Structures are given as structure tokens and as C-alpha cells.
Amino acid sequence: MKERSSQKWEFRTPGIPDSLFLRDEEIPMTKEEIRSLVMSKLRLREDHEALDIGCGTGSVTVEMALIAKRVVGIDNNPKAVELTKANVSKFGVNVDVIQGHAPEALKDLGKFDRIFIGGGSDILEEIVMEALNHLKSGGRIVIDAILLETATRAVSLLSERAEVEVTQVTISKGMKTKNGTAMIARNPVFIISGEVNEA
Template identity: 45%
Template sequence: MWKSKTPGIPDEEFERTESVPITKEEIRAIQISKGRLSAGQTVLDIGCGSGSVTVEAAIQVEESGKVIGVDIDPNAIELTKKNLEKFGISNYTLVEGNAKEKISELPQADTIFIGGTGGDTKDIVELCQDKVQSGGRIVIGVILIETLYSVLQTIEKLNFESIDITQITIGKSRKTKTGTMMLARNPVTVISATKK
């Protein structure tokens, strides 16, 4: 269905519901690029929500790789499954449950994406340290300043290097009766790092 390899599938291509969040296409494109994915890799998507990152990551790692999406919300798992099927993705596993309880059961990964984890992001980062392979990447998307602060403190204490912080503010166009206006979206901060 999706012919392009470039990250940033338009949001309207995904199945959506109001109750399940989606990582917006521009943010997702940057997050995927920070993950530095390649064919054959294993990727974890913790807090997969609508599955937009799961889908994009699966395209990048190709059929020789695999992506595992985790979410506590059964509606998110169902929506992620619909989106994976819509885009013809077969190299995935979905895990429903609390990430803090499920991470220990997951395999080692080359890249871990963390987002949509409620107030548990710091704890999830700590748990993921043992799941990301040496030289692997961790990519965390945050909205709240408090979460940013706690995640940065945590990641600096753990076995990570090349820590990068990128704040993204997007304005999207919308047609009006008299022309085109730009609407600002909430800023998102993306923290990425490499495991030593």
C-alpha cells in the first residue's frame, strides 16, 4: 500500500480514533531518523498507541527485521494491528500490558522507541537499558517538561553516550475562506542516545 521508504507517512493514511494518540508525521519522521534503523534489526515500540511508529519502523527494518509494539490499552493494540495490516506489514508482534511488567519478557533490540507511557517514562527508560544492545539506540518522545527533566537525569546516569536533545515545533497549514493559515502544534522534545 505505501510505496515510499522515506519516513513521514501522512497522518490521514492511518486508521485513527479519538481515544488513542498518534505520533504526528513530522515528529515521527525525526524520531525514526534518530533511531538509525536498517534492514534486519529488532525494534521495540513502547507505548505504541496508534502504531504509526511501529509501522514506520517495520518498513525501515524490512522483512528481515522485526518490530514489537507494547501498549497497556487494548484499543491501542487493536488499532496498531489494523494499521500494520493496512500497510501490509507482517514482521511484527504486539504485546498488550503494562510495559514495566512486559519489558523483561521482550528480546534484545537494536533500537527502542519510547512514547505514550503516562507518568512512567523514567522507569521505562531504566528497564530498557538492559534491552538495548551495545551500540543500539534509544529514542524517547516527551511533551511535559517534568518528564524531560526526569528522563534526562536518568539517561545521563545510565550506560548511554552521544545524548541528543531535539525540540520540534511544527506549524501545519489549514485553508480558510480567505487564504491559508498556519496552526501550531504542541512542541515535542526527542531525546536520543547510543548505548556504550
């Protein structure tokens, strides 16, 4: 686990720079530009309760906790859980971090206004269906995916209960070279979101 910067984040703007998070190369992280879009699609308020399924480094978890009144992060990887806890502590936010396998780990958590599901899973169907059972009426669910197959499954699953919006984005980041700045493209990411009027 390494810290890229000791700088603090003193703003309420989503998209905390990646360099401010404690990182581990084995643990995936939702990058800052994607995180900004995810937060936009979540449409969080200060009175909301939010759930991050597959919290990884805790980058989305931390962003949620800067706004919502209650946040829970879940991951089945012990290293991810420890990393999320370290980032939660670093940013001084209040989050319940749980080690467990979704969907089983969700069963006793109650209802949430907003749910984020990060990354892919072989059992996406089961996770989404259980997550929908924990979404309050009028709640929003957001899923990000890098695989077309994951995005297609997510759209199909959410379409049964919500009006779905799909955004596909490719981010390029500038890299200094001896002659100037080259734009290096990252993998395209799908962001699937929906609002459920009857949970």
C-alpha cells in the same frame, strides 16, 4: 476507528501521512513530522530488531517495520493494541503486538537494537531502566515527550548510560481560510535520543 484514506504508501521515506492511518480519537498518535524526526534519531537498518513501547495507533511501529527485520509493539490499552494490529495489517508489515504494562511486559522479550518510548508515563524511570536492560550494546533509544517535566526526567535517566541529544520542535500546519493559508502551531515536542555503548 475510522480510515481517512484508502491510498497506499509506496515509498521508503519516513513520515507516512497521518491521513493514511486508521485512527481513534481516544488513542494518541505520533504525528508524521515528529515521526520523521524520531525515525531519523533511531537510525534503523534492515538487520535491526526494534521495540515500540506505548505503540498507540501503531504509526511509529509501522514505520519501524518498513525497515527493521523484527519489530515488537507494546501497549497496555486494549483499544490501542487492536488499532495497532489494524494498521499493521493495513500496511502489510510484520509486527508482534503485545498487550501489557511496561516495564513488566518487557521482561521476556530479549534484546533490541533500537527502542522507542512514546508519550509520558508516571513510571517513566522504571520503563527507561528496564528498556536499557533490553538494549544491545551500541543500541539507540529514543523518547518523545510533550511535557517539559517528562523531557527533563528522560534526559536525566539516559545521561547515566548514554551521550544524550535533545531536540525540541514546534510544527505548524497550514489551514485554508477564505483569505489564504493560516499556519496553526501544534504543541512543542521534545525528542530525546541516546546511543548506549555498554547495555
